[in-house]
Amino acid sequence: MAIIAMVSAKGSPGVSTAALACTLSWSRPTLLAECDPAGGDILAGYLSGLEIPPRGLLPLAVADLRGRAREEFPHQLVDLDAGDPGRRLVLPGITDPVQANTLRPTWERLATFFADLEHQDRGIDVIADCGRLTTSAAPWPLLHRADLILLVLRPATLRTISPALPAIAHLRRELTEHGRGPGALAMLTIGESTYPNRELEQRLQLPILASLPDDPRSAQVLSDGGRLRRNPELLRAAASIEPVASRTIAERRTRLSATAVPTEASNA
Ligand SMILES: Nc1ncnc2c1ncn2[C@@H]1O[C@H](COP(=O)(O)OP(=O)(O)OP(=O)(O)O)[C@@H](O)[C@H]1O
Numbered sequence: 001m002a003i004i005a006m007v008s009a010k011g012s013p014g015v016s017t018a019a020l021a022c023t024l025s026w027s028r029p030t031l032l033a034e035c036d037p038a039g040g041d042i043l044a045g046y047l048s049g050l051e052i053p054p055r056g057l058l059p060l061a062v063a064d065l066r067g068r069a070r071e072e073f074p075h076q077l078v079d080l081d082a083g084d085p086g087r088r089l090v091l092p093g094i095t096d097p098v099q100a101n102t103l104r105p106t107w108e109r110l111a112t113f114f115a116d117l118e119h120q121d122r123g124i125d126v127i128a129d130c131g132r133l134t135t136s137a138a139p140w141p142l143l144h145r146a147d148l149i150l151l152v153l154r155p156a157t158l159r160t161i162s163p164a165l166p167a168i169a170h171l172r173r174e175l176t177e178h179g180r181g182p183g184a185l186a187m188l189t190i191g192e193s194t195y196p197n198r199e200l201e202q203r204l205q206l207p208i209l210a211s212l213p214d215d216p217r218s219a220q221v222l223s224d225g226g227r228l229r230r231n232p233e234l235l236r237a238a239a240s241i242e243p244v245a246s247r248t249i250a251e252r253r254t255r256l257s258a259t260a261v262p263t264e265a266s267n268a
């Protein structure tokens with residue numbers, strides 16, 4: 001599948017929870033990359049019961065500057081599934097927002113590194129938690145490169161919906177100018193909506209790829225740690241996003257390759 005980025009416009013609609021729910025429930029090997037410039041959550045949250053030495057995105061970015069990302073990558077991961085090593089991986093995010101400045105010049109190369117993981121032995125898909133777009137340090141090169149960008153939104157009230165409008169306009173502009181067009185954009189809604197889906201899509205001029213239910217008990221475990229109940233609703237719903245995302249990405253790739261202008265190299 002490749003890179004699936006999740007972002008929000010404002011507030012805390014549940015990006016990190018949704019990204020972790022997908023990582024824990026998808027069938028293909030998946031890497032959750034905590035790319036939120038405000039900092040990662042998982043070591044102090046879902047994994048807070050474990051003693052995990054410092055590791056993650058920042059050391060990987062530094063290794064990448066030295067051309068050693070591939071060798072360093074396995075040492076910067078946390079494996080979430082002892083029963084099936086390599087299937088559910090996490091690259092913990094930065095621990096201080098100041099470190100986002102160090103990451104800034106490395107996003108381009110990191111995006112290429114993440115995109116290449118799809119072509120490794122087991123073929124890893126990357127779910128990138130990119131946090132809120134309102135920050136000045138958003139990982140834009142990664143968003144430009146993403147195969148699917150899910151704007152995570154709680155469509156509970158007009159107040160929670162309206163920040164999505166400028167965010168979508170911003171994303172569209174960025175993807176048109178620097179990416180491969182706004183076709184990678186879609187919404188992931190969380191919880192009950194004030195409007196029927198069709199009306200929300202029309203108002204925001206963006207398709208809803210999927211929705212996750214309100215499931216506070218499971219969400220709290222994913223946020224702060226603890227034991228998940230058996231087969232929770234949130235993970236079942238997250239699992240059902242995988243085939244939709246996979247199909248959407250495949251269709252977009254087909255469209256893009258059909259409209260690609262042949263280069264000299266591809267003519268040779
Ligand atoms: N599907 C859900 N059902 C119920 N509660 C949820 C759900 N998703 C997230 N939450 C809760 O909402 C709060 C915010 O979630 P989360 O940290 O995932 O948001 P976020 O968008 O990543 O926020 P931030 O922008 O601050 O990183 C947490 O307390 C979490 O447990």
Ligand SMILES: [Mg+2]
Nearest residue numbers: 015016036131
């Ligand atoms: Mg978050």
